[in-house]
Amino acid sequence: DADVTQTPRNRITKTGKRIMLECSQTKGHDRMYWYRQDPGLGLRLIYYSFDVKDINKGEISDGYSVSRQAQAKFSLSLESAIPNQTALYFCATSDDHGLAGTTDTQYFGPGTRLTVL
Amino acid sequence: DAKTTQPTSMDCAEGRAANLPCNHSTISGNEYVYWYRQIHSQGPQYIIHGLKNNETNEMASLIITEDRKSSTLILPHATLRDTAVYYCITRSYNTDKLIFGTGTRLQVFP
Numbered sequence: 001d002a003d004v005t006q007t008p009r010n011r012i013t014k015t016g017k018r019i020m021l022e023c024s025q026t027k028g029h030d031r032m033y034w035y036r037q038d039p040g041l042g043l044r045l046i047y048y049s050f051d052v053k054d055i056n057k058g059e060i061s062d063g064y065s066v067s068r069q070a071q072a073k074f075s076l077s078l079e080s081a082i083p084n085q086t087a088l089y090f091c092a093t094s095d096d097h098g099l100a101g102t103t104d105t106q107y108f109g110p111g112t113r114l115t116v117l
Numbered sequence: 118d119a120k121t122t123q124p125t126s127m128d129c130a131e132g133r134a135a136n137l138p139c140n141h142s143t144i145s146g147n148e149y150v151y152w153y154r155q156i157h158s159q160g161p162q163y164i165i166h167g168l169k170n171n172e173t174n175e176m177a178s179l180i181i182t183e184d185r186k187s188s189t190l191i192l193p194h195a196t197l198r199d200t201a202v203y204y205c206i207t208r209s210y211n212t213d214k215l216i217f218g219t220g221t222r223l224q225v226f227p
Contacts, residue, residue, distance in 0.1 A: 004160070035217075042204060042217030043161065058214070090160050106153075106215060108160030 003027045004109035006091050012115045019078040021112050023091030032074040033092040033106065034058075034066060036085075043090060049074055081116040088113050121205045126222040129199075135192040137221050139205030142186040149208055150181060151215070152190045154201040161204065161217075164190065195225045 004025045013019055023032065030051045035043040035058075045058030047066040055066060063085060067075045078085055091109040122140040129135040141150065151166040165172055165179045167188075172179045178191040192199055204220040 040219070042219055043215070044217070045214055048214070088158060092160070105151075105163040105166070106161075107163070110160055111158065113158075 004091060004093055004107055006089075006109040006112050008112060009110065010113045012117065013081055014117050015082055017081050017116075019081050019114065021076045021078075021089055021091075021114070023074045023076070023109060025072055025091075025093045025107075025109075027093050027107060028071075029093035029095055029107075030071060031094045032068070033094070034064075034074070034076045035090045035092065036060070036087040037090065037111075038087050046076065078114075078116075081114075083116045086114060086116045121207060121218055123203075123205050123218065123221045125219070126224065128224050128226060129192075129195045131197060131225055131227050132194055135190075135195040135199065135223060135225070137190040137192075137203050137205075137223065138187065139190070140187045141205070141207050144185050144207050150179065150185075150188050151206045151208060152177070152179065153204045153206065153215075153217075154199075155204070155220070156198075156201040164203075195223075197225050197227065199223065200225045 007022045033048040034046040036046055037043045044060050046060055046064050047058055049055045049068045052068045055068060065077045089112045092106040094106045149166050149168050152164040153161040154164055155161045165174055165177050167179045167181055181188045202220040202222050204217050206215050
């Protein structure tokens, strides 16, 4: 979905390096999410944010940090990358639930393929 | 959120209906059933969701059993572009966490 963009799309890095993955959205949604996907598996939630002042840990937040710089931007950082963080990373956004006309659907970006050597 | 069980893979001939089952026997009263699909490592795409009643949109139909313990996603006329992994997810309306399982890999063949 072109309304949710992720940069970079592919990244190869070395163990111990600091990496930032960026996500931007033009959907005007307050809620944003970071997931990772390992080969053959479903997605697992890393962090999520209900608005710029509200950030929450997901299932697998260890080794990651996030920053919500604005409503439209949500960055994921790996402070010191390790090989088992090699995965496909997805950003997603959603409507505020409970508001009339919202479906509580999540819209995903195209993903960032990260390889840590 | 309730756990879901789906077949690992299914095949469907192009032009035929694809019926993808999902069991969610521990679903609670306030949990919705959502379906997403993922085409070859792209970002997952929302398809449809429902609570109790059957639902239909331009992509698919969702049939939920009366006891809500299972559901079926129906793609009425499958095309080759429908080849993807389909995820059945249950979630409460007051949470934002999607718990993805391993899904069903649907292969549509000519």
